[in-house]
Every structure is written in structure tokens, then in C-alpha cells.
Amino acid sequence: MRDAIQRMKLERRIAGIFVLFFVAVFILIYRNAVIAGLFRKLASYFVAGGVL
Amino acid sequence: MISLTERIALCALYTVALSWPFYVLQTIPFVFVGFAALSVCALILCMGVDLARRHRFRVPFELIWPVGVLCLAGLLGKFAPSAGWFVWPGYALGFLAIMHWLPGRESVLRGLWASVLSIGVVAVLNLARPWLGIVPTAFLAMSDARFLGPESFAESIGLFILGCLLGLALFQNKGLSTAQRWSSFVAAVLAVAAIVVQSPGLFSNGAPISDFSAGPFGLPAFFVIALLFWLTARIGAKLAVSYFEDEPGAALALLGVLAGGMLAMLVMPSWPNLGHVFLLAAFARYGQPAVKRVEPSIPLRGVAIPILGVVAVNLFVIFPGNPWDPRNYAYDAASMLASGQVDTLAARLEAVDRMQQGEHRTHFLRAQIRLRKGDPEGAADALILSLAPGTPRLLPGPSPKETDRFLAELRDNCSALPEFSRGLAYERALLAAGQRVNALALLRLRAKNTGEAPLESRHPLAKALAAFLGAPSVAEELSQWESGELLRVLETLGSAVDRLPEELQARGVSALVLTAEKGEESLMFRGYTNADSFGGTILRACLESGLPHAESWGALRLTDGGWECRFGEQALARIWPAPEVFFTGKACAGGSMPRYQARIWLP
Numbered sequence: 001m002r003d004a005i006q007r008m009k010l011e012r013r014i015a016g017i018f019v020l021f022f023v024a025v026f027i028l029i030y031r032n033a034v035i036a037g038l039f040r041k042l043a044s045y046f047v048a049g050g051v052l
Numbered sequence: 053m054i055s056l057t058e059r060i061a062l063c064a065l066y067t068v069a070l071s072w073p074f075y076v077l078q079t080i081p082f083v084f085v086g087f088a089a090l091s092v093c094a095l096i097l098c099m100g101v102d103l104a105r106r107h108r109f110r111v112p113f114e115l116i117w118p119v120g121v122l123c124l125a126g127l128l129g130k131f132a133p134s135a136g137w138f139v140w141p142g143y144a145l146g147f148l149a150i151m152h153w154l155p156g157r158e159s160v161l162r163g164l165w166a167s168v169l170s171i172g173v174v175a176v177l178n179l180a181r182p183w184l185g186i187v188p189t190a191f192l193a194m195s196d197a198r199f200l201g202p203e204s205f206a207e208s209i210g211l212f213i214l215g216c217l218l219g220l221a222l223f224q225n226k227g228l229s230t231a232q233r234w235s236s237f238v239a240a241v242l243a244v245a246a247i248v249v250q251s252p253g254l255f256s257n258g259a260p261i262s263d264f265s266a267g268p269f270g271l272p273a274f275f276v277i278a279l280l281f282w283l284t285a286r287i288g289a290k291l292a293v294s295y296f297e298d299e300p301g302a303a304l305a306l307l308g309v310l311a312g313g314m315l316a317m318l319v320m321p322s323w324p325n326l327g328h329v330f331l332l333a334a335f336a337r338y339g340q341p342a343v344k345r346v347e348p349s350i351p352l353r354g355v356a357i358p359i360l361g362v363v364a365v366n367l368f369v370i371f372p373g374n375p376w377d378p379r380n381y382a383y384d385a386a387s388m389l390a391s392g393q394v395d396t397l398a399a400r401l402e403a404v405d406r407m408q409q410g411e412h413r414t415h416f417l418r419a420q421i422r423l424r425k426g427d428p429e430g431a432a433d434a435l436i437l438s439l440a441p442g443t444p445r446l447l448p449g450p451s452p453k454e455t456d457r458f459l460a461e462l463r464d465n466c467s468a469l470p471e472f473s474r475g476l477a478y479e480r481a482l483l484a485a486g487q488r489v490n491a492l493a494l495l496r497l498r499a500k501n502t503g504e505a506p507l508e509s510r511h512p513l514a515k516a517l518a519a520f521l522g523a524p525s526v527a528e529e530l531s532q533w534e535s536g537e538l539l540r541v542l543e544t545l546g547s548a549v550d551r552l553p554e555e556l557q558a559r560g561v562s563a564l565v566l567t568a569e570k571g572e573e574s575l576m577f578r579g580y581t582n583a584d585s586f587g588g589t590i591l592r593a594c595l596e597s598g599l600p601h602a603e604s605w606g607a608l609r610l611t612d613g614g615w616e617c618r619f620g621e622q623a624l625a626r627i628w629p630a631p632e633v634f635f636t637g638k639a640c641a642g643g644s645m646p647r648y649q650a651r652i653w654l655p
Contacts, residue, residue: 007297007341008114011289018285023278025318034274 054348057105061098061153062348064091066355068150069163072327073170073211075202076189076377077366078359084374087359088326092142095149102152110152115336118283119144125276143329150333155347157301158227160338165222165232166352167330171215172239173360174201175246177367178208186367187446189378193403197253199246200367203378205254206322213316214309214331215243221305280324284314287332290339298342306335370446382447385417394421404446412438412449419458428465428477429647433572435462436484436522455485471498471544475647476520483523491521492529498544499537509563509654512580513538516565519578520545520648539652547650553608556615557655559628564653566605566617566625570646577633579625605651617651 027034054062071078071087078087103109109116126140154160178200181188188198190208199208219240223233288310295303313331370379377383381404388397398421401414419434435458438449450458459481466478482491510531517538518527530538539549542565552564565580606618608627615627624634 007293011114011286011293014289014292015282015285018288019278019281022281022285022314022318025315026277026281029318 057098057101058153058348059350061095061102062155062350063355064094064098065150065153065159066163066166066350066352067091067359068095068326068330069166070170070352070356071359072325072330073167073174073201073215074359074363075207075211075325075327076374077174077201077363079366079374079376080362081365081369081371082373084371084376086326086376087362088330089142092146092149092326092329095153096145099145099149099152111148111336112340114286115151115283116148118279118286119147121279122276122283125279143324143326146326147329147333147336150330151337154334154337156345157338157342158347159349160334161222161225161227161302162349162352163330163334164218165228165236167327168215168218168222168236168239171211171218172235172242173363175212175215175239175242177201178246179242179249184367187370187379187408191378191403191407193399193406195253197250198407199250203376204322206320207325209247209254209320210313210316210322211327212243212247214313216240217309217312219243221302221309224305225302227301284310284332287336287339291335294339294341301338301342303338306338310335372447379446382413382417385420389417389420389424392424394424397421408445410442411445411447412440412442413444413447414438416450416454416458423458423461423465426465428462428469429475430572431462431465432477432481432484435481439484459485459487472546475545480522483521483526488523488526492526495521495541496533496537499533499541508582509565509652510535510538512563512565512582513542513652515580516567516578516650517541519567520569520650539654542650542652545648545650546646547652548605549652549654550608552653552655553610553615555610556608556628556653559615561628562655564608564627565650566619566652567648567650568619569648577619577623577625579627579631579633581627581631608653 068088068091071091076086079085080087080090123141123144126144127137154163177184177186181198181200186200188200190199190202190204191197192205195205197205199205202208202211217240219236219238222228222236223240225233228236288307291303291307291310294301295307309331313328317328366377370377372380372382374380375383381400385397388394397417401417401421404411404414415434415438419431419438422428422430422434435450435455439455459478462478462481466474469475476495479491479495482488482494510533511527513535514530514533515524515527517530518524539547543549552561556564560583562582567576567578567580569576569578608615608617613626614629617625617627619625626632626634
């Protein structure tokens with residue numbers, strides 16, 4: 001049982017490193033589109049909510 | 053002894069493994085659903101039956117929750133441009149079902165080997181395609197590259213990269229037989245060859261290899277992509293831990309394939325498909341702690357034969373009802389026209405024309421585009437090309453019913469225009485559709501006899517009108533009309549009438565018609581007298597300035613050599629003694645110029 005939990009923790013740590021790597025590469029390649037896409041949408045939410 | 057449910061599930065499992073690399077070629081004719089999609093449905097059903105019977109799910113929770121969220125996200129909204137509501141939930145349930153039914157590591161390697169073999173077959177088909185005369189499924193207007201199987205360049209390159217990586221991963225694995233390892237190696241080499249052969253075309257004309265323009269760059273699609281990254285990373289982590297903790301086996305090689313595949317997907321993105329779902333589920337199963345047991349199996353031959361049969365049919369037959377086959381370009385055209393995506397459709401038609409010259413159906417669709425853009429004359433030109441005799445290549449030309457429907461649309465469009473800008477689009481289209489009587493009757497409605505033209509002018513006027521109609525054969529019939537009627541029709545098309553100099557009449561010329569017609573690529577000058585016809589064409593590509601309207605063409609004048617008329621700076625018509633047209637090498641760009649112009653000299 002302890003082995004299974006240890007294994008799970010190890011998996012999570014490695015997965016965290018992998019996902020950071022994938023997201024970094026994704027943002028690096030599509031930085032302009034990602035930033036524009038995310039912020040335009042966020043800004044529209046704020047406008048719709050009356051914040052901006 | 054394995055149960056019937058398990059047997060069906062295994063059969064479906066290997067069907068997915070063998071069929072997904074064929075992409076559109078594995079679509080079952082008349083049903084128009086792929087083998088892979090059908091098999092995944094069967095696997096999901098079998099999983100439901102198994103869960104109801106045994107209450108035991110063979111997928112760990114850390115993989116269930118991201119898949120469950122993806123399923124919900126798919127149900128709540130569409131993330132891929134062409135995806136229906138069922139696609140993401142289908143992928144999510146398919147992942148769970150494939151992972152649930154994959155018995156163990158041995159079966160994973162066997163399934164991956166089956167996929168690599170299929171990728172090898174697709175690579176061979178791609179390499180042999182030019183010699184076999186098979187129409188490709190992935191093509192672009194700007195590019196010389198062509199692929200057979202997947203729908204897009206990105207998917208094609210991704211498929212062969214996966215084939216190469218998987219082939220090499222299996223080749224170095226000692227758990228497979230020698231024949232399996234070497235066949236994987238050969239498939240990997242073929243996959244590389246399939247990309248290398250197309251690489252010059254891929255980068256010609258700056259060809260875009262990505263079709264991710266409507267990508268997931270906003271919210272909430274970005275969360276879904278991040279979740280997909282997490283799922284992939286978690287599966288990668290399972291393989292890494294499995295390499296360190298269990299028997300290493302192929303875990304490290306599969307981790308390499310996963311990382312390579314992900315990087316390829318990031319650089320040349322395409323939306324996930326059932327093949328990717330299968331590979332992810334297979335990698336996830338391999339990353340689970342190994343259990344020593346005899347894994348149930350079925351012979352691959354029985355599964356492969358029907359798939360290869362369907363692929364063979366789809367290679368040479370394009371079914372008009374098949375919505376998945378990009379070669380069936382007419383399927384999406386109606387929705388593209390309805391949604392106003394005319395430029396996208398025009399680019400696609402251009403790609404089809406580039407790939408398969410002499411295709412009639414593209415002209416029919418182009419006619420509809422031009423009519424939507426308010427160009428009835430251009431629409432008629434395209435319809436005439438689509439009705440020209442010839443053998444259909446990819447899709448049949450327009451049926452009589454479709455032609456009639458289009459003619460009705462063209463009629464409504466033309467009749468909404470004022471008489472003097474109506475042109476001859478509808479009449480020319482009717483003539484091309486074989487409705488000669490209707491065309492001439494309609495034309496005669498415009499012809500109110502003014503009684504101003506002499507009898508001798510009938511032949512040159514009829515020839516000029518027949519030439520405008522694009523049907524010289526109707527000249528004889530038109531010459532039976534009153535010359536006043538013919539004159540009236542030509543006047544509605546934009547003609548100027550002048551008095552024929554008496555000196556020319558003394559030479560035996562009793563009527564003279566000079567015409568200029570703007571075509572798609574050229575400007576055509578023609579001349580008709582009661583005795584002779586002459587003419588010539590100048591390419592619009594080398595034209596510079598606009599051709600003046602018929603009223604302001606040069607006067608008919610007598611020079612040293614004979615009688616002549618000047619068409620602005622562009623052309624000179626010599627009427628006597630030797631009828632002909634000379635060009636000075638520059639003429640109109642045709643932008644604002646009317647399609648038909650005529651100048652008529654009568655006694």
C-alpha cells in the first residue's frame with residue numbers, strides 16, 4: 001500500500017515537470033495568439049461584469 | 053476460455069489499432085462511419101456490459117477525472133471547429149474503454165505493432181500513389197505536396213512521425229518476435245520515405261502546414277488543452293515510473309514516442325483523433341504496474357481483411373454521400389455557400405482544379421460563388437464550362453435538376469437588373485443547358501422592332517449577337533429575325549449606331565459591326581460586314597489602360613491603305629481592303645469595362 005502511494009507521488013511529481021514543459025513549449029510557440037486570446041476574453045468578461 | 057463480451061472487445065480493440073492510420077480510407081461505404089469509430093462504440097458498449105456484470109473498472113482514478121472533465125467540457129461546448137457535441141465525450145469514453153479492455157503489456161505491444169503495420173501500408177500507398185493514379189486526400193491550392201489517407205498535412209506528417217518513432221521503439225524491443233521487430237523497422241523506414249518524398253512540395257510556395265488557425269487560444273478552450281497536457285504528462289510519468297520501478301520493457305521507448313508525438317503535435321498542430329486516443333490509452337495501460345498472466349488474444353488476420361477491403365474500395369471510389377472524404381469536395385460546399393465562406397470554398401476548388409484538371413463539378417460550384425458575389429456573367433461562364441462534354445474525374449457534373457435550380461436562381465438574379473445592364477448571362481446559360489428555344493424566345497422579348505435597320509444588315513448583326521451568345525450556330529436562326537429586332541437587342545447590350553460612309557458603301561459594304569467582348573482572361577475584338585468576318589484576341593494580362601466605351605471609339609476613317617477604326621490606343625480594325633485587327637500591345641485592364649460593346653455602322 002505504501003509502495004502504491006509512493007509510486008503515485010512520484011508519478012505526480014514527474015507529471016508536473018512534464019506538464020510545465022508542454023505548457024512552456026505551447027506558450028513559446030503560440031505566445032502571441034495565446035496572450036491575445038486569453039486577455040481579450042478576460043477583458044470582455046470584465047467589461048461584461050461592469051468592472052471595466 | 054474468454055467470454056463473448058471479451059472476444060468482441062478484443063476484436064474491436066485490434067480493429068481500432070489496425071484501422072485508425074487509414075483515416076478517411078477506413079470509412080465504410082454507404083454507412084459513412086469509420087471502422088475505428090464503430091469499434092470504439094462497440095468497446096464502450098462492451099465496457100458498460102462488463103461494468104454491470106463485474107463492477108470492476110480497470111482504469112485508475114488519476115486518469116478517470118481528467119477524462120471525465122474533458123467529457124463534460126465537450127458536452128458543454130464545442131472546442132474544435134468541426135467537432136460535434138459527441139466528439140469529445142466519445143474520445144473520453146473511448147479512452148476509458150480501450151484502457152479497460154487492453155489486457156496487459158503484451159497486448160499493448162501487439163496493438164501498437166498492428167498500428168505500425170497499418171502506417172507502413174499507408175506509407176506504401178503514399179509512395180505508390182502517383183503511379184497508381186490515386187487521388188490524394190490532403191492537398192492545398194498553394195502547395196505541390198499531396199498525402200493519401202489523412203485529411204490535412206499536419207495529420208499526415210504527424211502520422212508518419214508517429215509511425216517512425218513507434219516503429220523504432222518496437223524494433224528495439226526484445227519482447228516481440230524477430231518478424232514483428234523487423235516489420236516495424238521497415239514500416240518506420242517507409243514512413244520516413246513518405247515524408248521525404250513530399251518534403252520539396254511541402255515547402256514550395258510557402259505552403260502552410262498548420263490548419264490550427266481557429267486554435268484554442270482563448271478561454272475556456274485553453275483549460276481543456278491544459279487538461280489534455282496534464283493527462284498526457286500523467287501517462288508519461290506512469291511510463292517513467294514504470295521504467296524505474298518495474299521491468300523496464302518498452303516503457304522508456306514508449307515515453308520517447310509520447311514525448312516526440314507531443315512535440316510534433318505542438319509544432320504542427322492538429323485536433324486529436326481516435327488514433328491518438330488509442331495510443332494514449334495503450335501507453336497508459338503499459339505504464340500501469342505489470343501483472344504476470346496469460347493475456348487473451350485473437351488472430352489479426354480476420355480483423356485486417358475487411359479493413360483492407362474497404363480501404364481498397366475507398367482508394368478508387370469517391371462516394372458523393374461520404375462527408376469525411378476531402379476528395380468529395382461538393383459535400384461541404386453547400387454549407388460553405390450558405391454560411392458565406394465563398395473565399396474558403398474558392399481556394400478549395402482551386403486546390404481541386406490544381407490536383408485534378410478537367411473537373412466539371414468545380415466549375416458548377418464556382419458558378420454559384422460568382423452568383424452570390426453578384427456576377428451573373430461570370431456565373432454563366434462557369435456554368436458553361438461545367439456543362440461542357442467530358443468524362444467526370446472525381447465527382448459527376450451537375451445533374452439536370454441541379455442545372456434547372458441554378459438556372460432559376462440565375463433568372464431571378466438577372467431579371468432584378470435593369471434592361472441595359474442585364475447582359476446575356478441567362479440566355480447564354482440556357483443555350484449551354486440545351487434550352488435553345490427558350491433562350492431565343494427570351495431574347496426576342498427584348499427585341500422590339502424599331503424598323504430602323506436595312507435588310508442587308510441582318511447577317512452581320514445576327515453574327516455579332518450569336519458571337520456574344522457564345523453560340524455561332526444560332527447565327528443562322530437569328531438572321532431570320534427582323535434587322536430592327538437584332539439592332540434593338542444589341543442596343544440593350546451597349547451599342548452605338550453610326551452612319552456608314554458612302555465611300556465604303558460604294559465598295560460594296562452595306563453594314564458593318566465591330567464588337568469588343570471582355571472575357572475572363574482576354575479581350576476579344578470582332579468585326580462583321582455583309583461580306584466578311586474578322587477578329588482577334590488580346591490577353592488581358594498585358595493590358596494597361598481602359599478600353600473606351602463604344603460611343604467614343606475612333607471614327608471610321610479613310611487612310612492611305614483603306615478604311616479603318618481605332619479602339620482607343622489598343623487595337624486597330626482594318627475593314628477594307630483586308631479585314632483584320634491589329635494590336636498595339638496594350639489595352640484595357642477590364643476593371644470598369646462592360647462585358648459587351650458594339651459599334652454599328654448602317655447606311
